Amino acid sequence: MTARRPTIDDVARLSGVARTTVSRVLNDGPNVRDEVRARVMEAVKALDYKVNPQARSLAGGGSRLLGLVFASDLESEPNSFYHSALELGALRGCLELGYQLVTRHIPLQSADREQQVYDLIATQRCEGLIFTPPYSDDAALIAEVLRRRCRVVSISPGGAGRDLADGVGMDDEAGGYDIARRLIELGHRRFAFMGGIQGHLSADRRLDGLMRALSEAGLGASDLIQVRGDFTFRSGVELTPRLLDDPLHPTALVCANDDMAAGALSVVHGRGVKVPQDLSVTGFDDTPVSAIVWPPLTTVHQPLKDMGRRAVALLASRLTGGRAEAEPEFDCLDHAVVERGTAASAP
Amino acid sequence: MTARRPTIDDVARLSGVARTTVSRVLNDGPNVRDEVRARVMEAVKALDYKVNPQARSLAGGGSRLLGLVFASDLESEPNSFYHSALELGALRGCLELGYQLVTRHIPLQSADREQQVYDLIATQRCEGLIFTPPYSDDAALIAEVLRRRCRVVSISPGGAGRDLADGVGMDDEAGGYDIARRLIELGHRRFAFMGGIQGHLSADRRLDGLMRALSEAGLGASDLIQVRGDFTFRSGVELTPRLLDDPLHPTALVCANDDMAAGALSVVHGRGVKVPQDLSVTGFDDTPVSAIVWPPLTTVHQPLKDMGRRAVALLASRLTGGRAEAEPEFDCLDHAVVERGTAASAP
DNA sequence: GCCTTTGTTGGAAGCGCTTCCAATTTGCGA
DNA sequence: TCGCAAATTGGAAGCGCTTCCAACAAAGGC
Structure with a gap:
């Protein structure tokens, strides 16, 4: 009945390698022979091992803080479902992967909007930012954030956003x-x-x-x-x-x-x-x-909730996974026409 | 520029006590002189110290898993704002306090609904459950969950829920x-x-x-x-x-x-x-x-989002805070009539 | 064939916290 | 005044993980 979750040491023991090596495999690190990698992955599967995000973030250093940036004014749209759904998804992702999330509404018309974004990096120490439209296509802003060594994921980028940073959206x-x-x-x-x-x-x-x-x-x-x-x-x-x-x-x-x-x-x-x-x-x-x-x-x-969750996953894979310097990737999720009652034959 | 967050050791050093004592103060533990307690709290304030939930949960043992239980059928109401808002708030609370959250929709008409709730405790190992109406007033269910040493918070309890467990709601x-x-x-x-x-x-x-x-x-x-x-x-x-x-x-x-x-x-x-x-x-x-x-x-x-967050806070205070065996408490949040366009003078 | 690179692995420290247990102080009845 | 229990405090281990660094093996370069 002691259903203690397996730890990285259990995996190491089972696959006959050191804890360090398991960690390397788990994080897509370099310098591991394919044979060893496979053996470790096998043990992971056999034990149904899942990393403990709390421990990882404790040991990993860094703030483990992510930011979600909306362009809308919270005053005028306090309860929009678009925002809630995206945040809900992002929050779920953060919980799974051991990150914290700060959500910020920065109206487009604020004079110091760029500054507010940079503060998220400098003061709050966010390691990654999720931009929603139209920030997600603000090439200058994204480039500057990237220059400050903060990762970026764009939600529904239409143009520039895709070339500079990872993106999530639909077609x-x-x-x-x-x-x-x-x-x-x-x-x-x-x-x-x-x-x-x-x-x-x-x-x-x-x-x-x-x-x-x-x-x-x-x-x-x-x-x-x-x-x-x-x-x-x-x-x-x-x-x-x-x-x-x-x-x-x-x-x-x-x-x-x-x-x-x-x-x-x-x-x-x-x-x-x-x-x-x-x-x-x-x-x-x-x-x-x-x-x-x-x-x-x-x-x-x-699929707004999925988009939020995927955005966090993408950020995480840049931050600790092997994708640190990979080419920007766009994650295209499925859409579907939902027929309800407002479309019918033309009069 | 090294804005490293202060740790528990910084607090201990500043207040001239051992780390252990600080921990006791932070968790409302017994056996600390008032004078010492005050001194520690002062240091906490001076340093603007905040506990690191990741570290706490790592060290604290336990699953740190909370469950949020809805009575609605996810099929028929996949996108209700009531649910989203509550979950959003709960998620925010979990992130702040270092808990994980699983959300479960268990329709009232399921034959094995009690069993599904108990599974959350036995299989998923939830340490606390948040019940929404009408589960929040199901005295038998709450009592049984409590008997299995799992904490409970009721959302908007109307009767029985309040006597058995902590609650959050409005008047x-x-x-x-x-x-x-x-x-x-x-x-x-x-x-x-x-x-x-x-x-x-x-x-x-x-x-x-x-x-x-x-x-x-x-x-x-x-x-x-x-x-x-x-x-x-x-x-x-x-x-x-x-x-x-x-x-x-x-x-x-x-x-x-x-x-x-x-x-x-x-x-x-x-x-x-x-x-x-x-x-x-x-x-x-x-x-x-x-x-x-x-x-x-x-x-x-x-205030649905606040209610979700408060529910988690209440659970956390039972779990690690000093309220382990305290009397059930009801957290009553403010409400307000919002006048828009559908109420006017009688014809 | 010897020395330097490069690739691969393991050892060990330590992230910030809780908690068990031992050490020390205090209170109080005889 | 002494002895013992209770209250208070500190030391140290360890939660599960990452990462620095050392160790070793294989691979080239002369």
Whole structure:
């Protein structure tokens, strides 16, 4: 009944090597013969050994502190699910791997935003930072953080972010394409797109996908009207009238996230327009919002919690694993169109 | 620039005692003279010393594993904000205090639900469990868990939970009272209440508060119609017609959580009833849902993230702090009515 | 064939803390 | 006043891991 977990010494004993060697294998260190490495891994499997993150971090030195940076203003969006889901995932990852996490909301409009990021490194001693859009594509910022010997992982990078640092995300272009494709199948020919803030490249890529689907269907720029919001419910509310009143009279409104779609929905209801009979509306992310609005929102599922967890794993592998100086890697997670009640045949 | 964090030895040196003694002070151990205790605490403050949870858990033995138990079915509610917020808070607490967390959804209808809980103790070796409603009031279950020498904290216990184990929550009765009071001030005299599942005592207490406000205003049971939902958006949708069609013709609908209120809202819109002009609707919890429905929901703010974190802190204080055998304690956090757009003067 | 590199392995210290146990001091009844 | 138990304090081991450094073996270079 003494279900004591096996320790690194148990593994060492079983595989007939020194503790040091096991540690090297576990951390992808150099200078271990393949034969020995295999033997150790075998013992690890046989014992179902898992490293004790507490012990590792104690011995490993360093702060073991990671930072999660959001661009949004916590005052105006205290409870967004996007943030919660990402943080939840990151927190789970930290717990598994023995890291600590500090979450920081640094509004884009703060004059000293770069400074606030650097403080995370200098004062808080973060060893790695997770940037969310649009920070995840701020090449200058990322380069400077890297220069200060702090690791970086970008969430949903669209461009520069991918070349400089590891990234996690989904194929946003494909997501945009898939949802548009579905709408086209339903007979829609006139579209509206509600995008995100300037610099949020992954949201722009959703639009790229939409455009690709359009052109494949023989449609072009004149069949689409677009506006930029800021991902909040409020901006969805504010921008929708402009779309509805446009001479194009779109029959499908594609939004770059669920909150804006929810905002659009509420305006549409107020005008007596029927969803989905008169107008189809789609979201993006598949947050709980999509199930709570009426009708429930057809959207694209993005695995936010997994993304948060993967981001931490990537940082960890840079920090202690063998990937210290490896080429930047992009971890692309699966997405899926979730059909609920807001997309139907074109009127 | 070597901003090494002070260690327990630094504190010991500064206060002129042995490391052992500092440890005793830090853990509220017995057998330390008050004078020494004070001296140590002074040094702690002077150095701004914080214990290193990793080291503590390494040395302390035990699994340092905590469990968070939800009654909901993860299949049907994969993304509820209530769950996320609680888990997020608990996770933050675990990270601060050096614990691990496993989250488990055990539907009430599972035949072997007790067994699943016990497995958390026997197989997973959890040292403490956090129960959410209605598990938090399941006296038999809590007693059995306690008997197996596993600590318990109840989230929002309404009755039995409070006597047996520590608890965290808000004053639900007062919350119900406050929101009803506001509605009465607005001139409402005929009420509907959408409650939660049987056994969810904290939701029942919200109703108690409502009743108290009613009777203070000279109103009684005949001025109220009530139904029970299951906290899901769907149940809000299903139950609202019954309320709307009731001969009482309520002018205010008080819901036991935000999701059900959102469901009610969507039905109400569909019928052409104007909110808040014709009908006031209120929620409970102040999750992001309340900001993305239309109109934004007037609700009662419940500090879910704080509750999760406090639950972990309470467990930790039982486990290593001095509260090992202390009387059960209830940690009551503040709530507040958040006025948004769904409550207005009675028609 | 001898010496230097390079590659591979093990020994041992130590991360910051808890805890067992021994040492010392104090309190108090006879 | 003495003796013994209780209260208080300190010493030291050790939790599971990383890492520095030394030891040794194999591989080239002259």
